[in-house]
Amino acid sequence: MQVLYYSTRSAKEPVTASWAILKGLSEDGGLFVPDHVPALDKSLEELSRMSYQETAYEVMKLFLTDFTEEELKDCIRKAYDDKFDTREIAPLKEADGAYFLELFHGATIAFKDMALSILPHLLTVSARKNHITNQIVILTATSGDTGKAALAGFAEVEGTRIVVFYPKNGVSPIQERQMVTQKGANTYVVGIHGNFDDAQTGVKKIFSDKELEREMGEKGFQFSSANSINIGRLVPQIVYYVHAYGRLLAKGRLKAGEPMNVVVPTGNFGNILAAFYAKNMGLPIGKLICASNDNKVLYDFFATGVYDRNREFVLTTSPSMDILISSNLERLIYRIAGNDPVRNRELMASLSAGGRYEITPKMRERLGDFYGNFATEAEAAAAIARLYRDCGYVIDPHTAVAASVYEKYRQETGDGTPSVIASTASPFKFTRSVMEAIDPKYAAMKDFDLVDELSALAGVPVPPAIEEIRTAPVLHNHVCEAGEMKQVVKEFLGI
């Protein structure tokens, strides 16, 4: 049965999956949502015998119904290959009574790779299906992580170019090195004199520049976005929850049909929404445990029914979760509003005008699958130290927030359901915070020395993504003013 995609903000005609991927966002500013969540059509036992790639096909074919089997399998084969440092793609590690689902074995050692390694292929197929012959130009402003994952995903993908803008003095030295050493003739990395907001504003301005759009069209180019609200990023994220369940079943850790809980360190609400969709497909998921850091907007939302971004923004050691507007939450709001675009639009208007909205008691009742909590900086650091001390397992600060929240959940509820914790980054990506949590004495050591020390402690080799940047040549050294971004894009495209 075909799945079509509606906007969360209007009752306009729904569009095909490939069109939704190509557009990213609906023209009315809404997010695309499936008209129904398709049910898994393979048994759990069958799924438990499948490889990651086979599972990916079984899940994605149900959502991307205008893709042929050949197209989809080709995308999957190109995405989940030896860019990952393990053939398991997303291994499950048992530690401290939970299962850590390691989503960081891709090119940039963070979970964004799970979706960004396939999005470029879904996008080029979508362009072809909709008879678009222009080259797709991806523009991204990044505060660090997404930029590199997008670069790695799009590098050398035919029919695409990618330009990434980052704040020249606003990313970590390792993050900057990861980006400026990026290979691929279709990649372009530019530091701007300004902060992340300047970069973001500049990109938005370029996207809405009609004159530029016309010039680009004449030369055979058009823009697209690799933003986390694209359903081409959401759907691939459902896969690893289904696969994890299959692994637990295959290992005999649960019987078919018994529930597993999932714990997700959350920022933009994409990852946990994917788990929610997995549950709605019929995967036996019990609780969806939403873990926040000190920026605990979501915890407050689940506790009170009020979403309120009017608060101090806290910089933490889990920066990818330092978010006050969780964009993907809109898809859940639309749904608990009874798939009502009018009601959803009112709430989103209230969010953009006053930074706040409140859902009705009836809507709150529909949030029963979720449990929200948060971990402070000290609690997250303690979780890193405890897991290392008790199990010899080293986790990154984002995963630590989830581990700490899981601990609170267990104490509060006594629920012993097998639980999968989404491990969203390799500890090597946040070596300094991790090592200082294990022992304050490491504060004195240099970055790359800490990397070697972590490798020795954890008994894990240094991932290629880190090893590479020690010696890789700098290939991008462009710097510009925020006001020059449009000109820079035109130069790169030769228009």
Ligand SMILES: *Cc1c(COP(=O)(O)O)cnc(C)c1O
């Ligand atoms: C992006 C990111 C998150 C947050 O994921 P969302 O889908 O935005 O909720 C958590 N941890 C890491 C390491 C990330 O990169």
